Amino acid sequence: MMMPGKYLTFINRFSKTGQTGLIIVGIVFFMAIFAPLISVHSHKLSSGPPLSSPNGEHILGTDELGVDLWAQICFGSRISLVIGMGTALLAGSCGGLIGVLAAYSGGMTDRILMRIIDIITVLPDLPVMIVLAAFFGPGLINIIIVLSLFSWVATARIVRSQVLQLKEQLYIKSAETYGAGTWYLMKRHFLPEIFPLVAVSMIRLTGKAIVAEAGLSFLGLGDPASGSWGLIIHHATSFTGIYYTNFWKWWLIAPWIALTLMVSSLAFISRDFERFADPRMDRRKNRYQKQ
Amino acid sequence: MIFFQGKKSRVIEYLFTIWVIFTLNFFLPRTMPGDPFLFISADEEGEEVAQFSEEQRNYYMAYYGLDRPLYSQYFSYFSDLSKGYLGYSLYYNQPVTIILLHRLPWTLCLVMTAVILSTVIGIVLGGFCAVYADRWEDRLLYFMLIAISEIPAFLVGLVLLFFFAAGMGLFPLSGAMTHFSGYDGFMEKTGDILHHAALPVIALTLTRISGIFLLTRSSIITVLTKTYIKTARAKGISGQRIFIKHIFRNAMLPIVTRVFLSLGSLVGGAILVENVFAYPGLGKLMRDAVMMHDYPLIQGIFLMVTISVLSANFIADLVYKKLDPRISDAAAADGH
Numbered sequence: 111m112m113m114p115g116k117y118l119t120f121i122n123r124f125s126k127t128g129q130t131g132l133i134i135v136g137i138v139f140f141m142a143i144f145a146p147l148i149s150v151h152s153h154k155l156s157s158g159p160p161l162s163s164p165n166g167e168h169i170l171g172t173d174e175l176g177v178d179l180w181a182q183i184c185f186g187s188r189i190s191l192v193i194g195m196g197t198a199l200l201a202g203s204c205g206g207l208i209g210v211l212a213a214y215s216g217g218m219t220d221r222i223l224m225r226i227i228d229i230i231t232v233l234p235d236l237p238v239m240i241v242l243a244a245f246f247g248p249g250l251i252n253i254i255i256v257l258s259l260f261s262w263v264a265t266a267r268i269v270r271s272q273v274l275q276l277k278e279q280l281y282i283k284s285a286e287t288y289g290a291g292t293w294y295l296m297k298r299h300f301l302p303e304i305f306p307l308v309a310v311s312m313i314r315l316t317g318k319a320i321v322a323e324a325g326l327s328f329l330g331l332g333d334p335a336s337g338s339w340g341l342i343i344h345h346a347t348s349f350t351g352i353y354y355t356n357f358w359k360w361w362l363i364a365p366w367i368a369l370t371l372m373v374s375s376l377a378f379i380s381r382d383f384e385r386f387a388d389p390r391m392d393r394r395k396n397r398y399q400k401q
Numbered sequence: 402m403i404f405f406q407g408k409k410s411r412v413i414e415y416l417f418t419i420w421v422i423f424t425l426n427f428f429l430p431r432t433m434p435g436d437p438f439l440f441i442s443a444d445e446e447g448e449e450v451a452q453f454s455e456e457q458r459n460y461y462m463a464y465y466g467l468d469r470p471l472y473s474q475y476f477s478y479f480s481d482l483s484k485g486y487l488g489y490s491l492y493y494n495q496p497v498t499i500i501l502l503h504r505l506p507w508t509l510c511l512v513m514t515a516v517i518l519s520t521v522i523g524i525v526l527g528g529f530c531a532v533y534a535d536r537w538e539d540r541l542l543y544f545m546l547i548a549i550s551e552i553p554a555f556l557v558g559l560v561l562l563f564f565f566a567a568g569m570g571l572f573p574l575s576g577a578m579t580h581f582s583g584y585d586g587f588m589e590k591t592g593d594i595l596h597h598a599a600l601p602v603i604a605l606t607l608t609r610i611s612g613i614f615l616l617t618r619s620s621i622i623t624v625l626t627k628t629y630i631k632t633a634r635a636k637g638i639s640g641q642r643i644f645i646k647h648i649f650r651n652a653m654l655p656i657v658t659r660v661f662l663s664l665g666s667l668v669g670g671a672i673l674v675e676n677v678f679a680y681p682g683l684g685k686l687m688r689d690a691v692m693m694h695d696y697p698l699i700q701g702i703f704l705m706v707t708i709s710v711l712s713a714n715f716i717a718d719l720v721y722k723k724l725d726p727r728i729s730d731a732a733a734a735d736g737h
Contacts, residue, residue, distance in 0.1 A: 111453045127544075140506060173695070183608075192599075202453055225417075228418070229413065229418045229421055232418060232710070232714050233418075233665070233667070233707060233710075234663065234664075234665035234669055234706060234707060235665070235666075236668070236669030236670075236672055237669065237672065237707060240687060240688075240699075241429065241699055241700070241703045242429075244691045244699055245429055245430065289409060317551075322409045324553070324556075325553065325673050328555060328673065329673070329688050329691070330567050343559070347559070347677070353566070354576060358567065362563060366556060368558070369556060373552065373553070374552065381547075387501075
């Protein structure tokens with residue numbers, strides 16, 4: 111578990127790819143927070159000739175309306191982070207709560223919750239997201255809710271199995287016999303144990319949500335006003351004649367690289383986190399042996 | 402998982418899930434704010450011109466059966482479904498079922514080819530790396546595949562499209578066949594279809610390989626440590642026979658489930674990739690339907706895709722049990 115004041119050794123425990131990932135995610139956070147400061151031009155208004163290639167004035171070029179792409183990328187990182195972290199927080203906390211509830215109450219509640227989790231797990235998520243997005247309409251909040259509806263199950267499953275294991279531990283049992291109440295047990299024993307698990311799955315969720323939002327935006331189902339990276343790709347690919355010109359070399363490549371770097375960095379970080387924070391890794395090893 | 406055991410309960414579980422999907426599909430448009438007549442009468446999005454008089458409205462309500470009580474609509478919805486009737490597309494002016502059947506083969510082609518290719522390549526590479534575990538060949542392949550796998554399929558597709566089709570002109574930009582081309586023979590037609598399908602299939606395959614690769618690699622490494630392999634070696638059985646009879650057979654089990662269970666996300670990837678390449682399958686159709694507000698069509702595609710993925714999962718359960726009688730239902734359900 112993470113101890114305060116040991117951040118350096120903590121970072122050293124990451125693999126090379128994980129450290130690179132941390133740096134890239136850090137840069138993206140920096141871009142998102144200081145977007146108005148580091149981009150000279152407006153991310154919404156035209157600031158130069160349309161479709162100009164990268165030059166001193168516009169370091170990443172401009173799109174078909176002459177809007178600076180670097181500014182769009184900077185402000186787009188905000189959308190990606192909001193969607194990613196919003197979904198991760200909502201889905202992670204709901205999933206965590208439901209997992210604890212299912213494991214702790216057991217019986218009928220557990221059975222019903224597990225059934226729901228099973229159903230959502232087998233549903234292919236993208237088609238359902240498309241249908242929901244089509245019916246509920248685009249919008250950042252809607253997208254976060256739709257993404258969360260599908261993402262909480264993984265967290266809930268992991269948390270549930272962890273709490274089930276904990277419940278059988280002797281120290282929990284003895285705390286119970288000493289008269290520890292549900293809330294005391296939660297706060298003192300369960301939450302500290304499941305927090306790392308939830309945190310790890312939240313990183314996974316962040317990456318997944320960013321990808322899903324990019325996919326929906328690419329299809330034209332995202333929030334048309336958001337200016338997310340997926341939306342830039344959508345505009346670029348819907349531009350007539352994009353295939354026959356050189357415009358894609360900056361218009362499409364910039365958001366593409368931003369998305370790819372962000373998503374792979376998150377994946378590498380969560381891979382490392384899983385390695386040292388998830389006790390289930392051992393279990394997974396056992397499972398392969400069983401099979 | 403403990404309380405639902407046995408073959409029957411598995412079937413019941415799937416039937417229940419399918420019922421939930423059908424019901425969701427029935428209630429979703431009915432819980433939406435607004436009125437279908439507003440949408441039918443409006444020419445453009447956002448333009449709400451209700452030109453229906455009260456009488457016309459009542460006539461159409463009765464025509465579409467929307468004046469009947471909800472439970473009666475619900476039952477006729479199910480009787481329609483049982484006849485294979487999924488509604489009538491507003492945009493294409495055709496029964497949804499017919500449109501779906503036209504588009505389905507293209508998606509099936511893409512998905513099946515990608516599944517087969519990624520599985521074969523993943524197993525071969527995984528086996529290779531398991532044998533050479535921790536040597537530089539293994540490390541290099543491992544890193545490359547992990548890195549590629551994290552990029553979503555449609556982004557891989559975009560790169561392929563722009564570099565190989567738009568940039569170099571090696572592949573067609575869109576579609577599944579060349580329009581208005583009179584083919585001279587079967588071979589030419591097949592070649593054209595393959596040429597069009599190549600990039601989408603590569604995009605889907607590339608992102609799927611690593612899952613199979615990792616699983617094959619780890620399960621072969623695990624099997625290699627087992628004592629029965631040692632025993633087999635000691636008995637003097639040839640290396641090839643050991644590999645096929647002992648290692649491969651045992652390592653295959655998790656791979657089979659993985660292939661079937663990953664179909665859900667593969668379908669999601671295929672929907673996006675089809676749109677990258679304007680490939681005329683269900684995914685492209687789904688996007689078009691959403692853009693045209695063609696709700697019956699959206700729902701039809703949704704039903705078809707979800708039911709197919711569920712069936713694949715169900716088959717995975719059955720196949721898994723066939724391959725390994727030791728595994729109980731609980732483990733099969735938990736196996737992903």
